[in-house]
Amino acid sequence: MKPRLLVFSKLFWPEGGGAELATYLIVKDILSKYFNVVIVSNTRNPEPDILKHAKYVHWSALEAKYKPIEWIKAFTGIGWVKNLIKKADIVYIPSHTLIPLTIAVKIINPKIKVILHLHNYQLLTYTSIVLAGKKPDVTTDIIVELREHKSLLRALLAGFGHYINYINRFAVIPADKIICVSHRQCEIILRYMPEVRNKTEVIYNPPPPIPTINKKLSEEPALIYAGGAGYIKGFQVLLEVLGKILGKRKVKAYVILGGASPKEKAFVAKLAEKVDKRLIPLDRLPHNEYLKLHEHAWALLFPSISEETLGYAVVESMLIGTIPIASKVGGIPEIIEGTVAERFLFKPGSIEEFINKIESLTSLSKDEVMDIGIKLKEKASELFDKKRIECEIINSFMSILS
Secondary structure: OOOEEEEEEOOOOOOOOHHHHHHHHHHHHHHHHHOEEEEEEOOOOOOHHHHHOOEEEEOHHHHOOOHHHHHHHHHHOHHHHHHHHHHOOEEEEOOHHHOOHHHHHHHHOOOOEEEEEEOOOOOOOOOOOOEOOOOOOHHHHHHHHHHHHOOHHHHHHHHHHHHHOHHHHHHOOOOOEEEEOOHHHHHHHHHHOHHHHHHEEEOOOOOOOOOOOOOOOOOOOEEEEOOOOOOOOOHHHHHHHHHHHOOOOOOEEEEEOOOOOHHHHHHHHHHHHHOOOOEEEEOOOOHHHHHHHHHOOOEEEEOOOEOOOOOHHHHHHHHHOOEEEEEOOOOHHHHHOOOHHHHHOEOOOOHHHHHHHHHHHHOOOHHHHHHHHHHHHHHHHHHOOHHHHHHHHHHHHHHOOO
């Protein structure tokens, strides 16, 4: 009989982002082979094929918008999933907002094993973000909330939230295993929480599914930006750079504006007119449609100013053979290390260096860009080998049962 695995995730794919996609792939393609899986989530309509691999339970207590309220609702409503916890051998929590559930789970079933899969920095900051070159302190939380949401009230509340967030540090104490998704993420977390070193390990996320894309570069260099209008994704850096470079060179830039406000969209539209419509703004696209943009793209622009734990958009770019022009943040330098693409990394927030990297790439011939992309794809395929990652994940899970 297979061991019983209970998964708690606030959102489940197709809702969410890279963390939810990784969770979906891990549960469907790996864990369901070795465990009887039950998923508990707030998502009402998960990806249909997950139902072939696991039992799915909707838990309305996870619908709260703000983390402290969600924690209260989850703790007070835990009786609803109490029997599931009692029957499970392992509880797997890949959702950063649900880390405090570790405490309740261990109280209900002291013998149960708990694995936390960290896809961000929730242990260190209320916003779960660590800004490049900054300490993960209360100032970080205030700056992120203020710049992301343009709300002074939210920024002040985030200041209080930073100290409330210490419940997450307390919650990891009874956890049996902590998985980080890059060596850089692990390094940052252990710098501030060395007490969890003995139960922490690094396993890269499985490769995202990539449709068949026949790479055929456009005659004029085409660049993609898919980070939305977020401050932490470097949107403000991107606009300044594109305003300076698009008028000078025959370059087209496709900018996906997911989450942009009407004011931000209007600004981008004006900028597009100013640069003779070489800037092409797009609303949020279905994932497969976004990936199709890579067919003719020379480069992915990734000007993030936060310590990205892994950067799934960069991983996808590599697997397709599109060169990332990315800031040196988080796990990105380590997955690009040893490739020609290293020369297109730049200091986060540096306008001049970002421009230089774009000009350097767009000055290459199509054949040179294609050759770099092919080598990059080979590197990514080796680094994100499905069989090896499956083996690492299963060994990690089984090791706490023995």
